[in-house]
Amino acid sequence: MSFDSLPLAPALLSNLADIGYSQLTEIQAAALPPIIEGRDVIAQAKTGSGKTAAFGLGVLHKLQVERFRVQTLVMCPTRELADQVARELRKLARAIHNIKILTLCGGMPFGPQLGSLEHGAHIIVGTPGRIEEHVRKGTLVLEHVDTLVLDEADRMLDMGFQASLDAIVEQVPRARQTLLFSATFPDAIEALTARVMQSPLLVKVEAKHEASSIKQHFYRVAHNDQRLAAVAQVILHFGPESAVVFCNTKRETEEIAEYLRNEGMQALAIHGDLEQKQRDQVLVCFSNKSASVLVATDVAARGLDIEALDLVINYHLSRDSEVHVHRIGRTGRAGASGVAVSLLSDREDFKLEKIAELVGELPAIETLPEARRAYLPEPAMVTLQIDGGKKQKLRPGDIVGALTRNDQLAFEDIGKIQVYDQWAYVAVARNEWKKALTQLEQGKLKGRSFRVRRIKV
Template sequence: MSNLRFSELGLSAEILKAVDKMGFEEASPIQTAAIPPIMAGEDIVGLSSTGSGKTAAFAIPMVEKIDPKMRKVQILVLCPTRELAVQVAEEVAKISLFKRGVHAVPIFGGQSYDRQFRALESGVQIVIGTPGRVIDHIERGTLRLDELKMLVLDEADRMLDMGFREDIERVLTQVPTEHQTLFFSATMPRQIEELIRKYSRNPKRIKIEAVAQNAPQVDQVYFEVERRSKIEVLTRIIDINDFRYGIVFCSTKVMVDELDEHLHARGYATERLHGDISQAQRTRVMDKFRRRGFEFLIATDVAARGLDVDDLEVVFNFDLPNDAEDYTHRIGRTGRAGKSGKAFTFVSGRELYSLQNMIRYGKLKIRREKIPSLDLVEEARENQFFEKLRSTLDAAEYRKQDRLIDRLLEQGYASTDIIAAVIHMTIGGEGDKKTAPPAQIDLPPEKADWKKKPFADKPKKQGKPDNAGRQNKSAFKTAKQKYDRPARTGREAGFVTLFFNVGRKQLVTPADIVGKVAGVTRLPADVVGAIDIHQRHTFADVREEHAELIIEKVNGIRIRGESACVALADPEQME
């Protein structure tokens, strides 16, 4: 069965609007297979690995089936852990965002009873909880299931492994006879089969196979890194390998737009492709990509389906795909026709468990590697420049500059200093297009070695600088020169001053301001002049003819995690 778009699943306008806001274009295999029969009222047994999108597979139809006018519990979801209960509740909140009157609450052990009592008394329709706490509320009389329409057992195999069978059966005996039962599990042990036979009615069985063939010519690597550091890791890998032609896959349209913006700000040649791009624009982008008119295509799976592109150097999974099959489909775009290719996957938080499941069920061969340090990136850039310089010298493909060199020598400059200055201007100064300041990289706590990894210096409290901090500051100065700006001492002619609502408190640097302006407006970096950063705000001079465009485009864009508010500066503010 081919995946369907959400608009083809017969969903309401409110749900489609919420799904679109979440950035998803196409239903995953489990969602495509499960949503229609659940909407039709059938019992379901869904076999699908973690990370396949099964939460939305039951959350979307259950929100659709809620009667918002009836303030009684209509849906009960049982989860093995409090973390999963919270995750499901968050997903339900996003899906029900535009459906008025729908309320959900997670209940689990370790949380205040009073808070749960108040939530249940307020008239929620959806309860997501762990078996023990759900039984507790049933026995106290604070959770009544008289009007229950649907019972969902999420990760049923894990609940049984954790010894919840007795609690599950006690819940199942408390629900009305006429209700819909949904079992979702990664495996199907005998105990679950027994529960299915006893408590469900002719369930429809849906099994999403997580079997994939490895791409033999593709070198596959994954990095465990915090989400906020993914862009920095991506650019380091690109620079250290000198990649010039590849695809970066993201899971949502929103992430495609954001990543395209950030990479443009750092000087990489990119274009984006997702479901909101018109066919004419899509054709233009793909024709340009095949001609190598830019370096990296940032795309969703839907937009990239059916792409016929050869000789890709690399594929990046910026976001983890739904399953092993999608993973293999992505990375199979490199390493074709007997050539070798590379595939890099970034995982953060719970995604690591999803990746491990994909590796196990799909028999994938993906090895873990450490994030490359700034020192390795600088060394790689130097080596690349050295090889290009040597090739140019060997081929004698350059114009003699004897007159200019003689002038410098006559003024007393040493030949080695002249060469060093030229190299600095070429790879370490304003001529370098990819010199955004290095970001802090967050390693998993158990893997971190803060003293030995210059790319992940442990943050220190203010007033307590150390050698590692000075070393990182030095690296920052070397890498930020393109975006550096003088402090404001007076406005230049032809410039106006803009006010930004972010400053030192948000760790804002001149590179953040210049990079963001250049990235979202596609204007050259020199439209920004002098910058003056204060504790809670920043003044930046910009060319007067572009001021209106910059205010329009940058307003609302996130700078260092803060939604930007940009306006013409009040002269009194600058005094």
């Protein structure tokens, strides 16, 4: 299907053509028509399937810009996913004038959010805990919301947001459209849909991957003590530029990351106990190629915007076979090839049988491969932090200009730039980072000096 075949507003169709969206993905083709009709929809689809545009276009088509009040509420499990959703909505809404989309997430200062809310918004995107706080304090009024979106609903329940979701939904009018998106459908999701939805339509896109794009390996480990060494051995065998190791517990993420660092690898851990600034730094360094390995729990990794991932390692097989498919789907995206490795002991064979039920065949179990290299090369980039951000009116262009002034750095030596409220990060080529640090320290940004430091991985 093409987007032109849908009864969307002309401004939306024109913008979709401008940004290169022509054909609908599978989940968009299945979910968008009933969403446009105003039906409640339950959609099951993996990350990267185009689900944000599926509900985003429905929301924007329905929105009445002239009515300046909160009409749509989108809830996500993490700030990273909320930011990603808000960016996509703004991109889809570029041809709609005067639309305001506001993010409300925990881990960010409360005061600036109050100021933004006082100026009003059409769409709120945020995390349940912070949204509930604003609702409880009366700073966010939901009486005019006609569309409620629960994105990655399974992870919101996993993270303990059940009570917050219930409290928020009580404040939203019953006469509304509710859209629920989830990668998996445990019993708790069925109970939630029964409480918050009216005669919903279930749309399910099978979580599958092209055999040619993802090569799976299942390696037997004799006992748990062998797993740590096995992770390093697998990484040194495949030699990825970027790899993610999935764990079932927070404690494992720290243990594995520390072990890999002791083996000379630039590895970082991410889990729910990290403060927001720590999470930001970890994700920045991994996404901009300053770190080679990210060790993560499923909840922490949900919604991460990671491109060109070469290798996924399952430290333990997931207890849920659909989560397994979601994990390995992090690699082999957009036509690229990837490798997914799972480590398992004899006691985990029952999990393998569950995966076989989902994919249709029992995977072969191999012996651990030999390491092909003695060490993993250092990442191509180094991250510099600038103690100034959006509040100081810094933009990516200012940072590029400062680095390339007097031809000190070539444009090709500058990587990803991410600007937050109070600080900014820029990736620079590893062999140029000292020159870049001096250039930023001794130069000016927006006519003033800022403290700059290297983020050590």
